[in-house]
Amino acid sequence: MNSKPLNIVIATRESRLALWQAEHVQALLAARGHQVSLLGMTTLGDQILDRTLSKVGGKGLFVKELETALEDGRADIAVHSLKDVPMELPEGMLLACVMEREDARDAFVSPRHARLQDLPQGAVVGTSSLRRTVLLQALRPDLRIEPLRGNLDTRLRKLDEGQYEAIVLAAAGLKRLGLQERIRCEFDEAQMLPAAGQGALGIEVRAGRSDLIEALAPLVHQPTWLRVAAERAVSRAMGGSCSMPLAAHAVLKGEHLHIAAAWGDPEARTPLVRASQSGLATTLEQAEALGQAVATQLRERGAH
Numbered sequence: 001m002n003s004k005p006l007n008i009v010i011a012t013r014e015s016r017l018a019l020w021q022a023e024h025v026q027a028l029l030a031a032r033g034h035q036v037s038l039l040g041m042t043t044l045g046d047q048i049l050d051r052t053l054s055k056v057g058g059k060g061l062f063v064k065e066l067e068t069a070l071e072d073g074r075a076d077i078a079v080h081s082l083k084d085v086p087m088e089l090p091e092g093m094l095l096a097c098v099m100e101r102e103d104a105r106d107a108f109v110s111p112r113h114a115r116l117q118d119l120p121q122g123a124v125v126g127t128s129s130l131r132r133t134v135l136l137q138a139l140r141p142d143l144r145i146e147p148l149r150g151n152l153d154t155r156l157r158k159l160d161e162g163q164y165e166a167i168v169l170a171a172a173g174l175k176r177l178g179l180q181e182r183i184r185c186e187f188d189e190a191q192m193l194p195a196a197g198q199g200a201l202g203i204e205v206r207a208g209r210s211d212l213i214e215a216l217a218p219l220v221h222q223p224t225w226l227r228v229a230a231e232r233a234v235s236r237a238m239g240g241s242c243s244m245p246l247a248a249h250a251v252l253k254g255e256h257l258h259i260a261a262a263w264g265d266p267e268a269r270t271p272l273v274r275a276s277q278s279g280l281a282t283t284l285e286q287a288e289a290l291g292q293a294v295a296t297q298l299r300e301r302g303a304h
């Protein structure tokens with residue numbers, strides 16, 4: 001049964017990807033009879049383009065302004081790339097919906113080379129992600145990893161200008177923007193384990209807005225939610241930041257969840273620490289327990 005039609009304002013960043021995601025949710029809610037408009041905002045994370053985000057407070061900078069709009073009542077819901085959402089939401093906020101996951105993998109993008117293996121010795125690869133840095137260093141210790149910030153279009157432009165031989169981006173963002181032809185190959189998960197939540201969208205609301213939680217219920221994809229709950233539990237147990245050199249990726253086969261994680265030290269260049277767990281996961285609590293067990297294993301093996 002459809003919930004009561006509501007007027008819903010979506011708070012969103014104004015990058016092309018963020019707008020695509022907000023419009024996607026807008027269309028799905030409008031198809032269910034709701035009146036939906038967008039409130040575009042520029043966040044601190046969008047303004048700081050000259051420094052690596054992990055040095056200036058992490059990716060939470062992309063969501064804080066949107067949360068303020070929810071608190072003020074200027075907006076009702078915020079649509080996020082779940083990868084950018086801090087593990088602990090502020091008091092009074094909750095994740096009301098996790099939608100079906102797009103491709104969770106990382107993509108290799110390069111004008112001249114088809115695969116990471118084909119890059120010449122010492123080639124410059126662009127990424128500002130600590131996770132991608134440690135995974136790339138493990139695969140190809142010879143590469144020079146250089147910082148690369150900005151929205152997707154900016155990153156692709158910097159590649160095209162010749163500042164890098166290749167860059168690594170989430171396949172999901174490229175696909176959503178119709179840029180899939182830029183993908184030379186996708187890394188399989190054994191090579192380049194994705195970030196917690198990569199490829200999934202989450203919708204945040206003020207706690208107590210049961211009208212919105214009900215309206216969003218038809219957009220929930222429970223298998224994705226179980227997977228990302230496990231992944232985010234690894235991050236949370238490892239300290240909660242979304243800008244750690246940490247990968248966590250879960251797959252679900254029926255009611256059986258398998259989660260793998262990797263951690264690396266970007267300075268020490270020691271081998272990656274890896275851990276994995278499998279088990280029954282029919283509830284978010286079970287999924288989170290598997291993620292916590294993986295984090296414990298990682299720490300026992302030297303991750304910090």
Ligand SMILES: NCc1[nH]cc(CCC(=O)O)c1CC(=O)O
Nearest residue numbers: 081083169170172173198199200
């Ligand atoms: N940190 C930026 C960001 N946040 C979400 C995505 C991609 C889309 C997604 O993971 O849902 C990206 C771009 C990237 O990592 O290449």
